[in-house]
Amino acid sequence: MAGKEPEIITDKNQMRKWSRAMRSQGKTIGLVPTMGYLHEGHISLIKEAHKHTNLIVVSIYVNPGQFSPTEDLSTYPSDFHGDIQKLMAIPGGVDAVFHPHNLYDYAKSKPTGVNNNSSNCENSGGGEPERKGVVSCVEERGLGHETWVRVERLEKGMCGNSRPVFFRGVATIVTKLFNIVEPDVAMFGKKDYQQWRIIQRMVRDLDFSIEVVGSDIVRDNDGLAMSSRNVHLSPEEREKALSINRSLSRAKSAAENGQINCRELRNSVVQAVNSAGGRIDYAEIVDQETLEAVEEIQSPVVFCIAAWFGKVRLIDNLEMNI
Amino acid sequence: MAGKEPEIITDKNQMRKWSRAMRSQGKTIGLVPTMGYLHEGHISLIKEAHKHTNLIVVSIYVNPGQFSPTEDLSTYPSDFHGDIQKLMAIPGGVDAVFHPHNLYDYAKSKPTGVNNNSSNCENSGGGEPERKGVVSCVEERGLGHETWVRVERLEKGMCGNSRPVFFRGVATIVTKLFNIVEPDVAMFGKKDYQQWRIIQRMVRDLDFSIEVVGSDIVRDNDGLAMSSRNVHLSPEEREKALSINRSLSRAKSAAENGQINCRELRNSVVQAVNSAGGRIDYAEIVDQETLEAVEEIQSPVVFCIAAWFGKVRLIDNLEMNI
Helix, strand or coil: CCCCCCCEECCCCHHHHHHHHHHCCCCCEEEEECCCCHHHHHHHHHHHCCCCCCEEEEECCCCCHHCCCCCCHHHHHCHHHHHHHHHHHHCCCEEEEEECCCCCCCCCCCCCCCCCCCCCCCCCCCCCCCCCCCCCCHHHCCCCCCCCEEEEECCCCCHHHHHHHHHHHHHHHHHHHHHHHCHHHEEECCCCCHHHHHHHHHHHCCCCCCCCEECCCCCCCCCCCCCHHHHCCCCCHHHHHHHHHHHHHHHHHHHHCCCCCCHHHHHHHHHHHHHHEEEEEEEEEEEECCEECCCCCCCCCCEEEEEEEECCEEEEEEEEEE | CCCCCCCCEEEEEHHHHHHHHHHHHCCCCCEECCCCCCCCHHHHHHHHHHHCCCEEEEEEEECCCHCCCCCCCCCCCCCCCHHHHHHHHCCCCCCEECCCCCCCCCCCCCCCCCCCCCCCCCCCCCCCCCCCCCHHHHHHCCCCCEEEEECCCCCCCCCHHHCCCCCHHHHHHHHHHHHCCCCCEEEEEEECCHHHHHHHHHHHHHCCCCCCEECCCCEECCCCCCCHHHHHHHHHHHHHHHHHHHHHHHHHHHHHHCEEEHHHHHHHHHHHHHHHHEEEEEEEEEECCCCCCCCCCCCEEEEEEEEECCCCEEEEEECCCC
């Protein structure tokens, strides 16, 4: 099924030039940032974006700044050709795909210390990173990039606990993409709920003139939230992983029926995931805006969970508007 | 002497609208960020800006995000009416003055903890700040802003040692101003040498499409570097403060005559300032780009100094292109 072929742009200056040319023609631009290996979740973001702007830019870039050297950058799945086919199959298609090679490679920068310990960052060099504790694959590769955007309250807790460089890397790459693409609207999936709230807060705090739109989680027929990482699950692990969405749904029903004690709701989900063979990273019921844990559900909350099945870490969440 | 009257804009949305309207007419825009109480240093930045863009925006905003509660926010001098007169006296004038009331006051934000300890931040409330260690007047006022831009290597050392929130606050407010004014060129004075290099690095790392231009230090007839804080010096303190620029000049001459040992150059400056009654905060000879201390001058360096005279902290520097 062939549809509109997107313009593929790899150079950041060319990308900005494209956007500015379009804007000068009175067009509005929507950005859908992705790391590729597109699935129905991404497709739904793009369809939603079509409701907001004249033109759609999809960025496909696996951002080393949000991976620590112990995480799965080197095995993150990719299929650029397949991604383009999927984009062409969307009604209305997309107008441009921004697919840069390396957004942290600056000409003329003096080299900085790099690490030669074993790591999952490709192309590591030799040397010693300056900062212990919080180091991403960008520092480890010694790329000289040193500016980071941090959303200091919201980045704490949940995914921020187990992935200390993650949200710093996300906020920074999104800032870079905003400055390169200069969109009017940017789409984010609510599956990454904490990420979505962090980007909203960043846009407010840094006065970006960009509307951030959150799009609902897309689930497979069995209820598993769509994720590029699902491809790494064995059929058995996938079956076990359904314990996440099933127990979240039961918790939501229980809450709607008056069970507002978060400790008990949480225990039931943790028990269900553990029984299925999952290893809980976190399971928290938090305020939808502040992401602060609540003890009793008195206002809109979201139940967020992260759990390992085999070598795959999955996240999911369910809003409870009570 | 009356010249062109600038448009005075206090609302950030209005400011962006103005810029976009001008850009749509093909105009280029230069931004000169200031905290007001303008002096010849600022005027020279504006004159330099006229060489780069069609239109000039001067922002006048005393940024609470770069002051810690123990610093001099509450006594920072201001004279808005006088500033406008000075701007009107510049040949070509300026086109707009952006003079916002509070760039950290967001509607609808949930309140956060604030501090009621004695401080130099005006309008402090009650409560407890979340972060110890690095807290500016923004957090202390409980304004809910939580996103900060950090240039992690360059912000260390020199002014970053004695003013731990300073560069974080500068990088963040400049990001906000860039996103509001959307200039083509931004002017910074080399008197704040570390700040200038940090902004250059930030622009590169975050892919802002803005040219950062550094402008030379402007000195009074006696050689003292222009600063809004000079007004707080008594005549006696001012005389003593001349030890800074005089000893820096002597060090430069010595270096040009073959004295390349930085420890000896540094000792001579420290001794001169101490003898005059100043209290050295730092005196360092560093690489012009990386701002790393050097032991011998083999390539372009800058001699940076900060010293207290009475209650006033002054900074100055001299490039040595050897």
